[in-house]
Amino acid sequence: MDIGVLLPTGTALWGPADDPRELVALGRHAERSGFASLFVNDSLISPRIEALTMLAALAPATETVTLGTAALMPFLRRPIQAAQSLASIDLLSGGRLTVTVGAGFPGRFGKPLYELSELPWERRFARLDETVALWRALWDGADAFDGDLLRFTDIPPTTRPLRAGGPPIWLGGATPAALARAGRMYDGWLPYPPDPADYAAGLRDIREAAAGAGRSAEDVTPALFVTVRIDDGADGGRRALDEYARATYGMPLGELARIQAVVGGTAEHVVEQLGRYVAAGVRHIVVRLGGMDLRSQRDQLERVAGLIPALRVAERGDPVGRG
Template identity: 70%
Template structure:
């Protein structure tokens, strides 16, 4: 066991615990109702999850991220609403700033944005081509887009950058906070860590090894200090896929099914590149605590389940790992005959 990790019979100490909602059709049963995602979000909030995250894409079979957050803004009360991660290059930046400010106001300031520039391969460069945005200089474009959003939210009437030039900007909608919602960076390369320390309000990576999380967070804090910022200015978060079952072999088999359905790859390949954990509640608690020991303070869990009823069951299992989270009977996701 990792030094400082919990013994197998203990539960995790309280911390910010989030969930990524299954907005992609690969995580739905044939007759699941997409509107039940709203019920699932309310269920998670009722169980004590402190944040509800959604993923982003262009034309893959998935409920559009900002549409989903707008629905949750009107139907939830306390949970942070987040993106993991939003891909700004898919959208016009000025229009996106207006949409984000709208969601933030409608949720009473509960919006947090994790953003990314995309990755090479199946879900990377092809999306740039479809969005008619150049692939080169994508990280600089991402950082400048974030600066543009913040400028608009603070009432700027001009903006001049490498990619965007605006004069006589009309007044934009102001979000709840003067500087806008917190913006995290989803990336773990050395360059991404430096940019997180200099420019962003949080970090949302998914390193397979907790030791890499510690190293990355150290680099971020060094970059923050060099930019005159404090470590407390940056939220250390983690994105991790989770499967809990009474039998560890069944848990791992279910996670393998999830990896194949979601990514088209077996679990041994996925766990080389992403943080994943499958096993009993005690085994999962021990693995999550290793990341907490490594410095993570906001865990965004993704339940590895392939229908909404199983997603609900996994929510209850993950919530039970945190002793101080309330666990009254929440509203159930509607289950149809035959599920």
């Protein structure tokens, strides 16, 4: 069981006096506190530190944690340039990069970004899969690529990552088509379903697709992206999460919780709820902290760090407790 944390790179989660350079210190603190990974997200909708820039800053400042994206949207970047950047981060981090990718979804988080990137919304999933295939080919030394949407010849030598074949690439999303694609060609799965039963069903479909492609269940890391807020009382946590949902998504908590995994309340309640996902098969939890400035983010990070032993107990199938 690995427990990671999403760093608050978006300005909506900074206080008026916060210094964005504190994000690197927060990442180092998370590593010392027992977290196994540091993730960043990717968007053009709200101001934020660009995802790959943040990972490049964290690479020499950390030693053991996995550095990941949750999720990178490749269509925002030229595909060969993105392959170079990702390989560079993998080298600078000593081979600690994991790349979760997504194609966006309808609404303000999807089609408008394609227009800004001067790419068609149609066939976006095929474009995503081809981009990943291109990256892997470049990381293996290919000098040409011939896909349905992406075609390149006479590619000059490109930067090669530390690991043969490049960093693991996970897929976000939980539609039937996404589950099938995750099983066939991706190294991990990072969704955020609000119901652990849906997670378990999706993981079964992924493993069936993997078996059909001649892969084993161990070839796909089962991960979870979940927003967490720990408070001494349930009411305080719910109010804080509602403020978080409105600031980051422009919607109340009740609406957000219908489409994303959100867990709040006392430490015991959070362990119990996350334990349901662990029982459903999750083996890498990426926690998005429900804090509205860097000070509260650090407080939540420390609270969640205190739950790591209990979550590892839950993985073993023992009764869930706080340690």
